[in-house]
Amino acid sequence: MFKLKKVSFKNIIDYPDMEIRSNEVTFICGESGSGKSTLLKLLNGMNSPSAGEVLYLGKNINDYNPITLRREVLLCGQSPFLFDGSIRDNFDEFYKYRELSPINASDILKYLKICAADFETTAGCGTMSGGERQRVFIAICLSFCPKVLLIDEPTSALDDLTANTLMSNVKEFCKNNGITPIVVSHNKTLADVYGDSIITL
Amino acid sequence: MNEIIALNIWQFALVYLLLFIVLIIMKVCKINQTKLLLVASIRMTIQLVLAGLALTYIFDNPRPLFTVLYLLLMTGFAIYTVLSRNRENKTLNKRFKIITGVSLTATGFLIVGFFILVIVGVNLFNPQYTIPISGMIIGNAMTGMSLGLRAFNENIQSNKSQIDTLLNLGATPRKILLPFVNRALETALLPTLNSMLGMGIISLPGMMTGQILSGTTPMTAILYQISILISICSVTCMSVFCTLYIGYRTLYNKRYQINWL
Numbered sequence A: 001m002f003k004l005k006k007v008s009f010k011n012i013i014d015y016p017d018m019e020i021r022s023n024e025v026t027f028i029c030g031e032s033g034s035g036k037s038t039l040l041k042l043l044n045g046m047n048s049p050s051a052g053e054v055l056y057l058g059k060n061i062n063d064y065n066p067i068t069l070r071r072e073v074l075l076c077g078q079s080p081f082l083f084d085g086s087i088r089d090n091f092d093e094f095y096k097y098r099e100l101s102p103i104n105a106s107d108i109l110k111y112l113k114i115c116a117a118d119f120e121t122t123a124g125c126g127t128m129s130g131g132e133r134q135r136v137f138i139a140i141c142l143s144f145c146p147k148v149l150l151i152d153e154p155t156s157a158l159d160d161l162t163a164n165t166l167m168s169n170v171k172e173f174c175k176n177n178g179i180t181p182i183v184v185s186h187n188k189t190l191a192d193v194y195g196d197s198i199i200t201l
Numbered sequence B: 001m002n003e004i005i006a007l008n009i010w011q012f013a014l015v016y017l018l019l020f021i022v023l024i025i026m027k028v029c030k031i032n033q034t035k036l037l038l039v040a041s042i043r044m045t046i047q048l049v050l051a052g053l054a055l056t057y058i059f060d061n062p063r064p065l066f067t068v069l070y071l072l073l074m075t076g077f078a079i080y081t082v083l084s085r086n087r088e089n090k091t092l093n094k095r096f097k098i099i100t101g102v103s104l105t106a107t108g109f110l111i112v113g114f115f116i117l118v119i120v121g122v123n124l125f126n127p128q129y130t131i132p133i134s135g136m137i138i139g140n141a142m143t144g145m146s147l148g149l150r151a152f153n154e155n156i157q158s159n160k161s162q163i164d165t166l167l168n169l170g171a172t173p174r175k176i177l178l179p180f181v182n183r184a185l186e187t188a189l190l191p192t193l194n195s196m197l198g199m200g201i202i203s204l205p206g207m208m209t210g211q212i213l214s215g216t217t218p219m220t221a222i223l224y225q226i227s228i229l230i231s232i233c234s235v236t237c238m239s240v241f242c243t244l245y246i247g248y249r250t251l252y253n254k255r256y257q258i259n260w261l
Helices: A036-043 A066-072 A087-097 A105-114 A130-143 A160-177 A188-194 B009-028 B034-060 B064-085 B094-120 B127-158 B160-168 B173-198 B206-213 B218-251
Strands: A002-009 A018-020 A026-029 A051-056 A073-076 A148-152 A180-184 A197-200
Touching: A002 A036, A018 A197, A026 A036, A026 A188, A036 A051, A036 A073, A036 A148, A036 A180, A066 A073, A073 A130, A073 B160, A087 A105, A087 A130, A105 A130, A105 A160, A130 A148, A130 A160, A160 A180, A160 A188, B009 B034, B034 B064, B034 B127, B064 B094, B064 B127, B094 B127, B094 B218, B127 B160, B127 B173, B127 B218, B160 B173, B173 B218, B206 B218
Parallel strands: A026 A180, A026 A197, A073 A148, A148 A180
Antiparallel strands: A002 A018, A002 A051
16 A cells, blocks of 8 residues: 655655555554654655655655545544534534535444544533543544544553553454554554554664 | 914924933833833934935925835835744745735735825825825835734644644645634734724824824815725735735645644
8 A cells, every 4th residue: 555665754764665555454663753653744745755755556645636645544643633612513623624514423423432432422622631632533533434544652641441442443443444544653562462564663 | 274383493302301201100110121212212213304304305306216216115114124023933934025025015005006096196206195195004004914924923833733633634725724814814904993993082093183283174184084094904904915815825835734843
């Protein structure tokens, strides 16, 4: 699905050549500062490599319309932004930005459940913890059903039980819906359990 | 109507005594801006005397070139002031600065031209009308512009995470950034609109007061004042709109990436 050839970013990070296959869970592991989050941004075109090339489905990423690419390769950052207001408001707002009509409450609940976010759709996002906000945001991302879902440290703020529930639910949902998840995590155990392949930077 | 009383230079000098009161109050309140008060008073005096001399010369020798030069100088200084007031402004990149200058010049000249040629109906190079009217129009455009650019930058900087998240989600930069443009335009317009509310009741504006003092009938002065207020409102709106509406596109590149400084 993705191929990196001699990619480097601003002469700070040189990435090894790598291939990320579709329909399997890829974990990207490495120490802080090894360029994990930057790699995700290279994959969805938020950053451009200063040398080398990133191929997506055999085509250079620069040849894609950036909006089309980002809608197919969705990036869920580590501390995503949520609007003030309820979960429902957030779904509606993000759908508006994507020029889509809103989805109904039972679908929202379904996605929240997948992400181990046990909330009503009326719950306010303003008072949520960082981990809760990220799970709500992963639920929003999943609901868009992208081709690739890039998730940055989804479990860093979670206890083991919640982390495992989230990962196994997300993995299953992605498998059933043809989504390729690429997960950045420094949690090696999690990567061993859920990753089909692991890239260490 | 009484005739105009020219100020006697010695009587006039007494007005500077009022500054001593300001100075004393500033000392009592421990406001450490004595130097600013001094510099501001001196600069104001020198600049106005120079302007007075220049205008006297231009009125005695009315040549189109002088009017044009005066106008250009004024516009240049207005652009410089807007940019220097926004020195810390990180969204104001080089292209954005150029757009700012061009917008201020284009909309300023357009409104000045409309006012002089259509509303007043005199020659565009008539210094007696063009110079003071442009001063008011361009000066107000400058204030609105500084305000609008600052509001735009502050909102963008404090909402970086929102912008990044939405970009990651595949929203178009236009959809993401236009609300910021709209909000900044509103901020820039509000003072002008609010001042229009109080006109005639709370304040008799400077232009009208000046005309009445120099013997114009109040009704004529009012017509001028209304025209200038509407012109100021529209020049502020147009210049800020053009700057931000064209300028926001300089924040991202062809790959729709934003280079945060």
